[in-house]
Amino acid sequence: MTINKSKVAVGFVVAGVLAVFFGTLLAFVGPVIIDDQIVKNTIIDPKNELSYTMWKDIPVPFYMSVYFFNVLNPKEILRGEKPMVEQRGPYVYRKRCQKQNITFHPNYTVSYRENRQYFFEPSMSKGNESDVVTIPNMLVLGAAVMMESLPFAVRLMISATFKTFNEGPFLTKTVGELMWGYDSGLVDFLNTYVPGMLPSSGKFGLFAEFNNSNTGLFTIFTGKDDIRNVHKVDSWNGLTALNYWRTPQCNMINGTAGQMWPPFMTKESTLPFYSPDACRSMELVYQRPGKMHGIPLYRYVAPKTLFANGTDYAPNEGFCPCRQSGLLNVSSCRHNSPVFISHPHFFNADPVLLDYVQGLHPNEEEHGLFIDIHPQTGVPLNVSIRLQLNLYMKRVLGITETGKISEVMMPMIWFEESGYIDGPILNTFHTNLVIVPAVMEYMQYGLIALGLVTIIIASLVYYKLKRSRSKVSIEEENTMASDKEPVKGSLRYDTQEKSMSYSEKSN
Numbered sequence: 001m002t003i004n005k006s007k008v009a010v011g012f013v014v015a016g017v018l019a020v021f022f023g024t025l026l027a028f029v030g031p032v033i034i035d036d037q038i039v040k041n042t043i044i045d046p047k048n049e050l051s052y053t054m055w056k057d058i059p060v061p062f063y064m065s066v067y068f069f070n071v072l073n074p075k076e077i078l079r080g081e082k083p084m085v086e087q088r089g090p091y092v093y094r095k096r097c098q099k100q101n102i103t104f105h106p107n108y109t110v111s112y113r114e115n116r117q118y119f120f121e122p123s124m125s126k127g128n129e130s131d132v133v134t135i136p137n138m139l140v141l142g143a144a145v146m147m148e149s150l151p152f153a154v155r156l157m158i159s160a161t162f163k164t165f166n167e168g169p170f171l172t173k174t175v176g177e178l179m180w181g182y183d184s185g186l187v188d189f190l191n192t193y194v195p196g197m198l199p200s201s202g203k204f205g206l207f208a209e210f211n212n213s214n215t216g217l218f219t220i221f222t223g224k225d226d227i228r229n230v231h232k233v234d235s236w237n238g239l240t241a242l243n244y245w246r247t248p249q250c251n252m253i254n255g256t257a258g259q260m261w262p263p264f265m266t267k268e269s270t271l272p273f274y275s276p277d278a279c280r281s282m283e284l285v286y287q288r289p290g291k292m293h294g295i296p297l298y299r300y301v302a303p304k305t306l307f308a309n310g311t312d313y314a315p316n317e318g319f320c321p322c323r324q325s326g327l328l329n330v331s332s333c334r335h336n337s338p339v340f341i342s343h344p345h346f347f348n349a350d351p352v353l354l355d356y357v358q359g360l361h362p363n364e365e366e367h368g369l370f371i372d373i374h375p376q377t378g379v380p381l382n383v384s385i386r387l388q389l390n391l392y393m394k395r396v397l398g399i400t401e402t403g404k405i406s407e408v409m410m411p412m413i414w415f416e417e418s419g420y421i422d423g424p425i426l427n428t429f430h431t432n433l434v435i436v437p438a439v440m441e442y443m444q445y446g447l448i449a450l451g452l453v454t455i456i457i458a459s460l461v462y463y464k465l466k467r468s469r470s471k472v473s474i475e476e477e478n479t480m481a482s483d484k485e486p487v488k489g490s491l492r493y494d495t496q497e498k499s500m501s502y503s504e505k506s507n
Helices: 005-042 049-056 074-078 138-146 152-164 175-180 185-193 314-319 352-356 423-484
Strands: 062-071 085-105 109-120 132-136 170-174 213-221 233-236 270-275 280-292 295-301 339-342 370-374 379-393 408-420 489-494 499-504
Touching (some): 005 423, 049 085, 062 175, 132 175, 132 408, 138 379, 152 185, 170 175, 280 370, 295 379, 352 408
Parallel strands (some): 062 132
Antiparallel strands (some): 062 085, 085 109, 109 213, 213 233, 280 295, 295 370, 370 379, 379 408, 489 499
């Protein structure tokens, strides 16, 4: 049985064309398939086992690192001198977040409360909760500013009350007491006779209301009807807008709850989110691309306008009364206490704030906040949210505890909430979002390249076979023609024999 080489070559050409076709098709269909899978797995749905479990009970380690500004010269401050501070810490706490009371609604939203707990991690901390530090006494110095407009006689009575309960302008307590609460006769007195004045009805501490608490009732979109809305906040504690601030724009509840964002982000996308702790919505902007363990990411950072005052950035006028740029006045949602939020060490703030306090050294690497996000899925890969708590202090006549304190924005603590995807979840991400797309990409280019090479080689083989056959045909025709051609010759007269002879003509 003889093989028809021409047909084989034609078959390879057809196979090459098909390979190019399927490779090109895969180039267009592959991304569509991946995007479709991302949409299916991004929707908040109990059927999406992996993504739903990640959303419900964040499986990656999340930490809060707290740094105290230990006051070195409290007596001198009372005499009007510039405060001197030294940073102490970090005191690191593992944070556990778990969503509870999850309820799905017919309008493609889901409600939940997220419970949070903190556990001290000595091995990660630089110090212990038994360390003693000195910070301004918010109950005294904060109340003094709040009572400044009251009649002088009332201020004298307030000062007498402070003395009765032995409350001075500065506190020297352990880190654990300052964080989670300490016993105070003044606090008990205020909770009994002026209920609601303080945020906590028990012990008074900077984070007393955070531990074993929730961030309020969030209602967010599941993305089932429109993936562009997934994780976006529909309402918080039943509110679609806040009432803390002076303009509708500042009172808007924008973006997500700050844990995930809608997929398919671009460099023009921003990261808006609502923070109950900051009492407002915030928005981060794209800074640069990057990679984490081979996974592509976009880094988003806080713009300089985030905490700018109304003079430097008009849209922030609603957050006033303002002071220098770089400070957010949160007194309206913190029982009117003169508390301000900023970046740590007054990073990205008005430089004049650094002149009022000695011991601050801002830099972006240590004090700038950022979120590294996987743009295709909207899932954060690495997070570092850094904020500082400041107390506005000044001398108040009639309240002798304030002495001759100069008007100053006093840093008390700053904290960093950080976490990053690692372990099995990172491996899953790497497989689904790096390896699989890479394999599909290599397959499509491989098929196209293989198809083109096959087409070229098969075409050359077919051409050579065609040419060889044509040559053979020509030779056969020449042979047949030579067989039929008449013999050519010449007559010759032999004089000796006196006769005629015929000889053939040689070629």
